[in-house]
Amino acid sequence: MKPLEVWTTLKVLAWTKEFLATRGVENSRLEAEWLLCAATGMDRVGLYLQYDKPLSDSELAAYRSMVARRAKREPLQHILGSQEFCGLDFEVTADVLIPRHDTELLVSQAVSLMPDAKSMLDIGTGSGCIAVSLALHFPAASITAIDISVAALDVARRNIQKHDVAVELLHGSLFEPVIDRSFDLIVSNPPYIPTADIARLEPEVRDFDPFEALNGGADGLDIYRLLIPEAHAHLNTSGWLLLEAGQGQAADVIKIFNYTGGYDEPFTAIDPGGIERVVAGKRKEKQ
Numbered sequence: 228m229k230p231l232e233v234w235t236t237l238k239v240l241a242w243t244k245e246f247l248a249t250r251g252v253e254n255s256r257l258e259a260e261w262l263l264c265a266a267t268g269m270d271r272v273g274l275y276l277q278y279d280k281p282l283s284d285s286e287l288a289a290y291r292s293m294v295a296r297r298a299k300r301e302p303l304q305h306i307l308g309s310q311e312f313c314g315l316d317f318e319v320t321a322d323v324l325i326p327r328h329d330t331e332l333l334v335s336q337a338v339s340l341m342p343d344a345k346s347m348l349d350i351g352t353g354s355g356c357i358a359v360s361l362a363l364h365f366p367a368a369s370i371t372a373i374d375i376s377v378a379a380l381d382v383a384r385r386n387i388q389k390h391d392v393a394v395e396l397l398h399g400s401l402f403e404p405v406i407d408r409s410f411d412l413i414v415s416n417p418p419y420i421p422t423a424d425i426a427r428l429e430p431e432v433r434d435f436d437p438f439e440a441l442n443g444g445a446d447g448l449d450i451y452r453l454l455i456p457e458a459h460a461h462l463n464t465s466g467w468l469l470l471e472a473g474q475g476q477a478a479d480v481i482k483i484f485n486y487t488g489g490y491d492e493p494f495t496a497i498d499p500g501g502i503e504r505v506v507a508g509k510r511k512e513k514q
Contacts, residue, residue, distance in 0.1 A: 234287055237278040239263065243294055250298045251430075258303055259294075265307055266290035300430035313360040317386050322378035323353040324440040329498045330416050332505050333469055334360045336496050340467050340507065341412050344368055348461070350401060350415035350454065351375075353440060355383030355394065357414055362392035368411075371395040373404055376437070402457050409461050416471040417450040419443040447473055451483050455508070459489045462510040469507045477503035484508040 234242075243259035252258060260271050266289040269277065282290065293306050304310040304325045310317055312326040313334055319325050334357060337344070345368055349358040352372035362370050372394050374380050380396050387394045397404035420441045425433055432441070443449055451470065458468045468490070472480050477495045484493040490508035498504035 234282050235279050236263065236267075236274050236282070239282060239287075239290065240274070246294070247297060251300070252297060258297065261303060261307065262293045262297065263290060266293060300434065302431040302435050305435060310354075310356075312356040315356075315360065315363075315390060317354050317356045317359070318382060318389065319354055320378075320382055321435060322376060322437065323382050324416075324436050326354055326356040329500070329502070329504050330357065330471055331360075332496055332498050333357060333414050333416060333471055334364070336469055336505050336507060337361060337412055337414055337467075338364050340469070344411040346410040346463075347371070347412045347414070348405065348410045349373070350413065351417055351440070352383050352396070353379050353416075355386040355396075357416065358383070358394045359386055359390050359392055361414070362387075362394050363390065366392075369395070371397060371405065371408075371410070373397045373399055373401070375400045376439070379437075401454060402461055405461065409463050409466070411463050411466045412469070413458050413462060413466070414469045415450075415454060417443070417454060419447045419450070419471070419473040419476060421445060421447040443473075446479075447476060448479055448483070451480050455480075455483050456487045459487060459510060464510060464512055466510045467507055468510070469505055471504060472506050474502050477506050480506040 240259050244256040247255035260274060263274060264270060266286050296306050302325060304319045305321060308318060310319045310326050313331050317326055344365060347361055347368055347370045349372040352358050352374045355372060358370055358372040377398060380398055384396055418441055420443050422442055422445060425441055481493045484490050489511055491511055493506055493508040495503040496505040
């Protein structure tokens with residue numbers, strides 16, 4: 228950008244759209260709009276109502292800084308500091324996996340399968356988006372969330388406070404912090420990317436999401452092999468275990484359920500992209 232030029236709202240959006248597109252950013256026009264909203268305090272409608280408004284020096288400086296970060300493929304959510312999930316706004320940082328809309332299927336399936344659940348556990352809570360969303364759907368339920376990352380738990384704590392819900396946060400790996408407890412519902416969006424595939428992911432994911440939140444081992448299923456057998460001992464009779472899975476992984480996750488035993492035949496739920504995104508298994512009734 229030439230420092231002496233007058234940069235109006237419309238002009239700066241047009242320039243940024245082309246600039247970000249050359250850096251491989253998809254939806255570059257929309258992202259340019261969100262960044263300009265953050266720099267100016269306007270909403271997207273306001274941008275076009277004031278399309279000929281010159282940006283102030285401070286607005287232009289803030290915008291340039293954000294655009295430079297996005298051009299390096301830093302995620303938009305990290306730059307803006309938030310991401311929408313289940314209609315709610317969540318703080319996100321480099322310490323947590325950015326919530327994906329595909330994961331909302333875990334929440335909707337929980338609501339559908341166990342509308343009367345009294346106790347729930349979220350394994351690997353990250354930003355806390357699943358636990359907070361469940362807490363709002365189940366205000367009378369006791370909800371616990373676990374993560375191995377202290378930094379992630381700090382983010383989750385702020386999101387819990389932001390949405391004014393009651394969620395118990397515990398630090399540890401898998402079921403270690405709840406060794407003597409059981410729940411009506413257990414949910415998890417575990418790491419499921421095969422290690423060798425991580426290097427081929429988009430830079431926004433590969434370079435900025437926490438590696439431990441992505442890495443599922445050689446075939447992406449390491450955590451499932453631990454989580455599914457262990458979960459059985461922490462489910463109340465007829466309780467449900469709901470797991471997110473990656474594309475093409477559902478059949479293998481079902482095999483782990485069946486090999487473990489103690490679960491009724493699992494079923495899958497399909498996300499809007501046609502992927503079997505959630506695998507759900509119900510603990511068998513005690514004989």
